[in-house]
Amino acid sequence: MNTVPTITVMGATGHTGSNIAQRLLKSGAKVRALGRNQGKLSALQSAGAEVRTGDVADAGFLAEAFREADAVYTLLATDRRAPDYAARQAREGEAIADAVRKSGVPRVVALSSLGADLPEATGVISGLHAQELQLQRIASIDLLLLRPASFFENFFEALDVVRQTGVLADSVAPDIAMPMVAADDIAAVAAQALIQRNWSGIAVRELLGPRDLSHAEVARILGERIGQPDLTYVQLSDAEMANALVGAGLSAGFADLYIEMTRAFNANRVHPLDRGTHRSSTPTAFEDFAGRLAGAHAALLSTREFVKTN
Ligand SMILES: NC(=O)c1ccc[n+]([C@@H]2O[C@H](COP(=O)([O-])OP(=O)(O)OC[C@H]3O[C@@H](n4cnc5c(N)ncnc54)[C@H](OP(=O)(O)O)[C@@H]3O)[C@@H](O)[C@H]2O)c1
Incomplete structure (x- = not known):
């Protein structure tokens, strides 16, 4: 007889986590939705999730939230206002790895990034490379590393500049075609992987969108x-x-x-x-x-x- 799985979702009010939590609830799974703001989690609570608030750098909080779960979705939630962003990424990564070990959760789907195969000189992405290595060292888990390209959602943040200046602006070269992806598509893959048991060991999956765009x-x-x-x-x-x-x-x-x-x-x-x-x-x-x-x-x-x- 199939039992209902319990799945913990970090960043459950964010771009990927919120959609993953909704998909899991629809599938009939028991969902523990993690965030830092009870009010923002209330819609998921009304939809049937157990919600828990705490800091993602707190290994004790995470270990409790991972305990007796069949699978967890992890991400580095790092605040872009953190003065030492890389150090904060490392702290969150250590807390996650520690919590995975302490809780004994058997399956982890971890949000990483395209480029996380490279050890350095990739800025924000280097921290995700380090996080991948940390999780890979935990021999007891089945680990799926998701490596999405840049999210389409990033352009929401450019809209106010578009309104004010009439141009879209960034430091990326104008004509380089690069993969970009919708966060909901990442969520679809993550939710399926969290529910199904069709992967084992250490697996890596890139998520690239239908075509590259400049x-x-x-x-x-x-x-x-x-x-x-x-x-x-x-x-x-x-x-x-x-x-x-x-x-x-x-x-x-x-x-x-x-x-x-x-x-x-x-x-x-x-x-x-x-x-x-x-x-x-x-x-x-x-x-x-x-x-x-x-x-x-x-x-x-x-x-x-x-x-x-x-
Ligand atoms: N954007 C891209 O193009 C891109 C591409 C590849 C990889 N990534 C990676 O994706 C990850 C972010 O994932 P996402 O976009 O799904 O998340 P997100 O939209 O940035 O949301 C972050 C989530 O974490 C929560 N959170 C933030 N700080 C917290 C704290 N101190 N304690 C507890 N919860 C906290 C947020 O809660 P609130 O709602 O309360 O803020 C929210 O639920 C990053 O590691 C990033 O490097 C991003």
Whole structure:
């Protein structure tokens, strides 16, 4: 007789974790949804999840939340305002590995990143490489490492700049085609892996979206959807990008790592190892996702209009 699995989901109010928790609940699994804000977790609680709040760097909190679970979904939730972002990534990674060992949970699906095969000079991604190694050292678990490309969702954060300046801007080179993926597609793969027992040992899965896109193309597609067909992409210098990130409230330490990551993108050092296999391709096209960005852009415009006229 099949028993109902208990699955713990870290970051259950975030891009991937929220969708994973919803999918697991729909499948009939018992879900422990972790976050730091009870209010933000209340929708999952109403949908049947057991919610727990605590700090992701607290190994004791995590070990309790992982205990007697059949599988866990882990991620580094690192706050981009942390002054020493890399040190915080390392602390969270250690807490997760410690909790996995202490709790005895047998199966782990860990969110990593494309480029996590590289040990250094990839900025933010280097911390995920270290986290992969830490988890791989735990002999008692079956481990699935998910290595998604850049999320489509990152462009939500660019919309206010689009509204203010009329351009899409970043330090990535305009014409480099790179894989990008929808967070919901990552969630679909993670949820399936958490429920099914069709993998064992250490497995790695890249998640790449249906096709590679340059930032110039992203601007063209987004521009059409928001009624600004002349929207262009502007590549910022490293110094301009760092200033923009710090101006938006992120730490100087995070900005340095972001710049190092985009340099690695621009030098084409972060690339798929699994290219061309249908396993790595995910279904949602940016053209379809752009509708969600357009909705958020319209909401931003109407809020600003409301503020201006009141
Ligand atoms: N964005 C990309 O393009 C990309 C690509 C590859 C890999 N990644 C990796 O993806 C990971 C982030 O995953 P995501 O986008 O699904 O998550 P996310 O949207 O960034 O959300 C983070 C989650 O963790 C929670 N959280 C944050 N700080 C916490 C703390 N101190 N204690 C407890 N919970 C905390 C957040 O709660 P609140 O809702 O309360 O904030 C939220 O549920 C990162 O490790 C990143 O490097 C990202």
